[in-house]
Amino acid sequence: MRKIFTLPTSALTLIALGVLNSAVADTLDLPSTSITGDSEDAPQGYQARPNASTTRLNLTAGQTPQGVTSIKREQLDDFKLNSIRDVLDSTPGVNVQKIETDRTYFTARGFDITNFQYDGMGMPLNGGLLVGDIDTAPYEQVDILHGANGLMTGSGNPSATVNFVRKRPTYDTEAKVSVSAGSWDKRRVDLDVSGPLTDSGNVRGRVIYANEVGNSYLDRYSREKNIFSGLLAFDLTDNDTLTLGIEDQKTNANGASWGALPLTDASGKALHYSSTRSSIAQPWVYWDVHTTRAFAEWQHSFANDWKSTLTLTAMEHREDTNMFYVYGNSGSATGFTGLASNYKDKTRELDGDISFSGPFTLGGREHQLTFGANVARSRTQETSLYGTSSYYTDVSLQDALNGVIPKPTYNIANAADTSNYTDRQKSVYAGARFSLTDDLHLITGARMLSADSDGENYGSARDVSIHGKVTPYAGVVYDLTPHYSLYASYTEIFNPQYYLNTQGKVIDPLEGKSYEAGIKGHLLDNKLDVSAAVFHTKQDNVATYAGFNPALGGYLYDGMSYKSNGIELEASGELAPGLQISGGYTYVYITDADNDRGRKFIPRNALTSSMTYKLPMAPKVKVGGSLKWQSKIENDAAAAANQAAYALVGLMASYDIDPHWSTQLNLDNLTNQKYLQSVRYGQSNYGDPRNLTASVSWKF
Incomplete structure (x- = not known):
C-alpha cells in the first residue's frame, strides 16, 4: 500500500492557513465569512435540531413541513460511523448502493440523492454519485432533509438533501484523541483540538486530523484515508463574526474495483460466488481521490434580530x-469481456451565497423571512487512456477472480476519450414562515434558477441552457396540541441533468410534482421526537440506465417517467432514562409510465434502528445495538440478479474509565450475513462479513 504523508499538528495548522489564504485569494476577490453554532439549549442525546443552514428558515424539525433526520456526533461516535456511507446506511428512508468499492449511489423515496451540501452550500454531485469517501471527522452533525428541496437548494430533487454541519471553534478549550484497531488490520487515529487563541476568546481555532489505514475482506483491496480540517473564528465586533476554514480529504485505494462481480452470465443465468472475498480487481489497479474545500463566512447581526450571512x-x-x-458478453469466446483504463479527473468548483433572515410584523403577528442569492460554477476535465491488449477483449472470469490479468500498456488516446466542460448555476430565492394564527403556520417561497453548461463530454456536446425556471414551495403546519402537529407540503420538481441519452445528447431536465403530509409529535417531556409521513411524487425525464456505448460518451440513459408513493415512520430521542433511540421504517412503491413496478433495485420495505442504554446499576457502562433490514431487490433488466431480504445486526459497548479516559467495542454483522451490496447494474461485491473494532479515547 502506498503511504500518504503524516504531519504533526503544528505543521498541519500552518499548512491549513497558508492553503486557505492562497485558495481564497487566488480564486475569489470577495470578503471572507464565519460559522456560528446553534443555541446552547440544544437537545440532548440522539434528539437533534436541524442546523439553520439545512432549512434556511432556521426551523426546528417540528416546524418543518417535511421529514428531517439529524445524526449527531454522539451517535456517530457510538457506532463508529466514520464514513458518510455508514451514516446514510443508518438513516431511515435512505438506501445505500455501493456499486463498486469506491463509488456509491444513495436513494431516498425511490430517487437518487444528488445534493450534498456543506453548511448549506454546494452543487449537485458530479455524475449523481459519490466517488471515494467522505469521512465524518470534520463534522458535528449530518442533517438529511427528506423529499423535495426546491426552496432550500439550487435545484429541486424529490429524494433528499444531505447537509454536513461542520465542527466549529469553541470558546472553551477542548481536546479529544481516539485510537482504534479492528478486523483486517484496520487502524485509525482521530485528533480534535479546539479553543480560544486570545485571552478574551475573540479569536478561536480548531484543528481536526484523522488517519485510517487497513486491508479488507475483499481480495487485494486496501485503503488509506487522511483527513485534515482547520478553522479560525474571529469576533470582529459584537455583531460580526468571521470564520475561515479548510478541509482536505485523501483516499488512496489499492485493488479497487471498477464495476464489481458480474451477477449473471451472457445468457442471463445467475452466477454464484462461494466466498465474500471474491473480487475482479487486479493487483495493479488503484483509485486515488483527493478533495480540498476552502470556505469563508461572514455573519452580521442587526439590532432588530435580523442576520446577514455571506458565504464563499x-x-x-x-x-x-x-x-x-x-x-458478460454473449459475443465473447469466453463469455466475458474485459476493459482496462487509466483515468484522471479534475473538478474545480466556486460557490457564493448571500442571505438575509429575520422577523417581521404583519397583521399584528410576528413572522419569519429569508431571502438571498446564490452563484456557483464548476469545471471538469477528464482523460481516459486504454491499451490494445485489454480494450474490450475476451477474458476469463476465473483469471479475473484470481488476479492474474496482466497490466496493459496504455497506448490509445484520442479526443473522444476526454471531457472538458463547465457547469454554471445562479439563483435568487425567498421564503417565509407566516403565523396565520397561534396554531397555524404557512411556510412558502420560491427559487428562480438559471443553469447553463458548455464544453465536450467524451466527444459529445454538453449543452444545457435554462433561464428563469421558478420552483415554488408551500407547506402548512397546524399545532393540534402542544405535543402534536399536522403538516402538508407541495413543490414542483426541477433539476438540470447532465447525463447523455442514447443519441449522445444531454438528457432533458427532470420535472415533476411532489406532495407530502404527516404528523409530528414531541413526547416524554419533549425528549422523544416521533413522525409519520405519506408522500407522492411524479417525475418525468428520470435518468434511467440504457447501456454503455464508448462512441457516444460511455454510459447512456433514457428519460423515463415514474411515480413514487410511500410512508415513513421515524423516532429519535430518549425513550426512557438512559435509553436513546434513533430509527424508522420506510415503505416505497415505484411505478413506471405503464403502472408496472419500476426501479426494483430499491427495496420496497426497509427498517433501520440504533439504540444505546446507560446501565443504571453501572452508569459508566453504555451498551447498544443496531438493526438494518430490507426486503428483496432485483435488477430491472435481469431478474436473476437479485438479493433476498436480509438483516444486519450490530452491537456496541463502552466504559468510561474516568472523566478523561474511555474504551469501546463495536461488533458489526453479528450473524455474519452474506449479502450483495447492490444489484442496480447487475454487478456487486459482497458486503462486510462479521468484524470487530476496539478503541480507546482521551478527552479534556
Missing part, C-alpha cells in the same frame, strides 16, 4: 485511477 467556498476534486472492468 472553493473546492477542488482530483481522481487518479488505474482500473479494470469485466462484464
